[in-house]
Amino acid sequence: MTRLIEETPPFWAIMDALPTALLCKDIAKASIYANSAALELLDLPMDQAVLSLSDVRQISLADPDSKEPLGLVHNPLLLALSGSALQQCVTLPTGLTVELKAQLIRFHFTSSSTVLIVLCPCQPQTTLPVSKWTADDDSELTEALAFDKLMSLISTELINVRPEQLDTHIQSALAALGEFCHADRSYVFLMNHDKATMSNTHEWVRAGISSHIERLQDLPQAAQPFIWQTLAADAIFAVQDVGQLPAEAALEKREFQREDIQSILCSAMLSHGQLLGFVGCDMVARKRAWTASDIRRLKLVGHMIGNTIQNVRDRVSLQQVQQQLMQANKELQLLASRDGLTGIANRRQFDTVLQQELHRCARNKQPLGLILIDIDHFKAYNDNYGHQAGDDALKRVASLLRDHIQRQGELVARYGGEEFAIILPSIQIAQLKTTAENLLHAVQQLAIPHQHSVSDCLTISIGCSLMKPDKNSSPEFFIHQTDTALYRAKAQGRNQVCYATVTA
Ligand SMILES: Nc1nc2c(ncn2[C@@H]2O[C@H](COP(=O)(O)OP(=O)(O)OP(=O)(O)O)[C@@H](O)[C@H]2O)c(=O)[nH]1
Numbered sequence: 001m002t003r004l005i006e007e008t009p010p011f012w013a014i015m016d017a018l019p020t021a022l023l024c025k026d027i028a029k030a031s032i033y034a035n036s037a038a039l040e041l042l043d044l045p046m047d048q049a050v051l052s053l054s055d056v057r058q059i060s061l062a063d064p065d066s067k068e069p070l071g072l073v074h075n076p077l078l079l080a081l082s083g084s085a086l087q088q089c090v091t092l093p094t095g096l097t098v099e100l101k102a103q104l105i106r107f108h109f110t111s112s113s114t115v116l117i118v119l120c121p122c123q124p125q126t127t128l129p130v131s132k133w134t135a136d137d138d139s140e141l142t143e144a145l146a147f148d149k150l151m152s153l154i155s156t157e158l159i160n161v162r163p164e165q166l167d168t169h170i171q172s173a174l175a176a177l178g179e180f181c182h183a184d185r186s187y188v189f190l191m192n193h194d195k196a197t198m199s200n201t202h203e204w205v206r207a208g209i210s211s212h213i214e215r216l217q218d219l220p221q222a223a224q225p226f227i228w229q230t231l232a233a234d235a236i237f238a239v240q241d242v243g244q245l246p247a248e249a250a251l252e253k254r255e256f257q258r259e260d261i262q263s264i265l266c267s268a269m270l271s272h273g274q275l276l277g278f279v280g281c282d283m284v285a286r287k288r289a290w291t292a293s294d295i296r297r298l299k300l301v302g303h304m305i306g307n308t309i310q311n312v313r314d315r316v317s318l319q320q321v322q323q324q325l326m327q328a329n330k331e332l333q334l335l336a337s338r339d340g341l342t343g344i345a346n347r348r349q350f351d352t353v354l355q356q357e358l359h360r361c362a363r364n365k366q367p368l369g370l371i372l373i374d375i376d377h378f379k380a381y382n383d384n385y386g387h388q389a390g391d392d393a394l395k396r397v398a399s400l401l402r403d404h405i406q407r408q409g410e411l412v413a414r415y416g417g418e419e420f421a422i423i424l425p426s427i428q429i430a431q432l433k434t435t436a437e438n439l440l441h442a443v444q445q446l447a448i449p450h451q452h453s454v455s456d457c458l459t460i461s462i463g464c465s466l467m468k469p470d471k472n473s474s475p476e477f478f479i480h481q482t483d484t485a486l487y488r489a490k491a492q493g494r495n496q497v498c499y500a501t502v503t504a
Helices: 012-017 036-041 053-057 076-081 140-159 163-180 225-234 247-258 292-337 347-364 378-385 387-404 429-445 475-491
Strands: 021-026 032-034 086-091 097-105 114-121 185-191 197-205 236-239 263-271 274-283 368-375 411-414 419-425 460-467 497-501
Touching: 012 021, 021 036, 021 076, 032 053, 036 114, 053 076, 053 140, 053 163, 076 086, 076 097, 076 114, 076 140, 140 163, 140 292, 163 185, 163 197, 163 274, 163 292, 225 236, 225 247, 225 263, 225 274, 236 292, 263 292, 274 292, 292 347, 347 368, 347 411, 347 419, 347 475, 368 378, 368 387, 368 429, 368 475, 378 387, 387 411, 387 419, 387 429, 419 429, 429 460, 429 497, 460 475, 475 497
Parallel strands: 460 497
Antiparallel strands: 021 032, 021 114, 086 097, 097 114, 185 197, 185 274, 236 263, 263 274, 368 419, 368 460, 411 419
């Protein structure tokens, strides 16, 4: 089976073709590669060759002897992915038992270390000589090592986490924290935008323990003043026995007892010296004398989550600022290309577009039409009806021209005081003439009174030309020829169209 795999390791084509189920992970990267045989064995979709840590966490594994599901602490697949060399039998969700062998290896053609996990189905009658990895509760060192490895795995994923993936990763970190601190509940509280209230945003609970996240929203500082003050002052709030809380913590005590909390441990999450929120663990089933390791773990998870949330927020607000800048830039560009009075393109935009269209039409061997329009006796109009009326007349003529010139690529611009210009790419001579004549009549039909002109209403004179440009064609020459035609229209009595034929 051929599948498209993004950024797969160089040796992956060979691995993917092997009949043995393999998982592979560069120790410094987040992606986990599963070959076809592994996807089949793990009952995962065949097009999901690149797995995330969350995908792997969701594969529920059981102890082949006791048939008990393996929790996060004892999940050999996660430990293997974090770099532990191990060999262990596990039962897959399909009921099949496999031998899981993991090794940290360095391929000669890659610079970093790679974890390679081999999954071999076991024959039912086979007794495998496997040394089982266990997280020995007595061995703090083993557990600390396992926790650190798991955290480094999660933090690698968090480095470039996308905003929409953030919640899943925070959940993973909370689950790890809860399991390793032997807690019943672990959670994150974040300060709301108002900076005066906090909400419980993420929560992990052990099976059988009640959840409170829905109720713990928008809590004001006044509802839990003691915990706010302690976290702000010491960054840690550690209570072995909630029943022993001092009188000033009466509000907290009532809330903790309502949630059946016996012991509680919270660590502040700070960002730029400000309280971002806190991460915490509760004991419900029994009390716990929090150890130095518990506090270290909680602080680590708090730093990791706090930094990630701040990073994501910074990235999101940077994107928003970038978008606002782009929008402001667009608006500025538009402003710079528009005529203030009429709202149509200005001379600057006309010059740019004419140059572009000359090149484009030369490349595509297409003709290019140009129309120059001048309002007749406009000085007299101004003198007679006033400058304001002159402005209004200019606006009406501009909007009429814009309404008539609608084809893709065409441009209507204010060329000068009472002069307009129209660029008409890929137009034939007959069409150009019809367009010019139509404009002449349409302006007359506006019936703007003008007693001192050629007729008793406002009229225009038009010069137009058609060019078949080549790579040497200049806009100046094109404009000059069209202007000459306009001059002729004026000289011959105004209110008419004259043509110039320009070949190149
Ligand atoms: N109201 C108003 N008038 C303007 C504007 N820009 C230019 N004009 C006027 O347009 C008039 C142009 O006058 P001339 O160049 O002498 O041309 P004309 O009177 O139209 O004569 P012909 O073009 O020969 O028919 C001047 O009086 C300018 O003041 C503007 O933005 N608003």
